[in-house]
Amino acid sequence: xxxxxxxxxxxxxxxxxxxxxCGVGFVVNIKGEKSREIVxxxxxxxxxxxxxxxxxxxxxxxxxxxxxxxxxxxxxxxACAGLGFHLTDPAEYGVGxxxxxxDRKQRRQFEKILEQIISQxxxxxxxxxxxxxxxLYLGDTSQVYEPIFHQVFIGR
Numbered sequence: 222x223x224x225x226x227x228x229x230x231x232x233x234x235x236x237x238x239x240x241x242x243c244g245v246g247f248v249v250n251i252k253g254e255k256s257r258e259i260v261x262x263x264x265x266x267x268x269x270x271x272x273x274x275x276x277x278x279x280x281x282x283x284x285x286x287x288x289x290x291x292x293x294x295x296x297x298x299x300a301c302a303g304l305g306f307h308l309t310d311p312a313e314y315g316v317g318x319x320x321x322x323x324d325r326k327q328r329r330q331f332e333k334i335l336e337q338i339i340s341q342x343x344x345x346x347x348x349x350x351x352x353x354x355x356x357l358y359l360g361d362t363s364q365v366y367e368p369i370f371h372q373v374f375i376g377r
Contacts, residue, residue: 246270255291263288282360292316297374306348306374314347314376320368328369339375347374 227236233251246266250259267286294311301308308314319335321328332349339346352370359367 260288260290263290279360279362281358282363301348301350301374304348304350308347308374309376314374317373317375318352319371319373321371323367323369332371335373339373345376347376349373 248262292311350372
């Protein structure tokens with residue numbers, strides 16, 4: 222059974238799995254080939270989504286939105302230079318985007334807990350990176366609750 226207006230089943234696509242998704246778009250090169258075109262298409266999808274994350278009480282307050290891409294290894298090598306750790310082959314590490322509280326003491330507690338979990342799982346903490354942000358266009362409500370953005374680099 223095919224829903225009206227949807228393409229027929231083909232490759233990995235099956236219209237049986239279609240359902241309403243609030244602010245979701247998907248662009249992929251099925252062969253895993255990296256390209257600037259894929260990123261540009263993803264950004265176009267993001268720009269065209271009318272509702273991309275929960276809307277708040279202000280026009281410029283919401284949950285935010287973004288795109289997921291492969292690890293930009295060269296960028297991370299440059300961004301992490303001078304932070305006290307070295308990134309090897311991109312297949313040998315992962316990156317986590319972590320949202321932490323503004324309070325320095327509380328933030329360090331959460332980092333320590335995550336570092337313990339990394340160790341318990343037999344992985345290796347490579348290091349932390351504070352992500353630069355620009356909150357100039359955030360609404361007042363968002364600015365009050367804005368977290369600190371860090372990336373954690375984990376080696377196998």
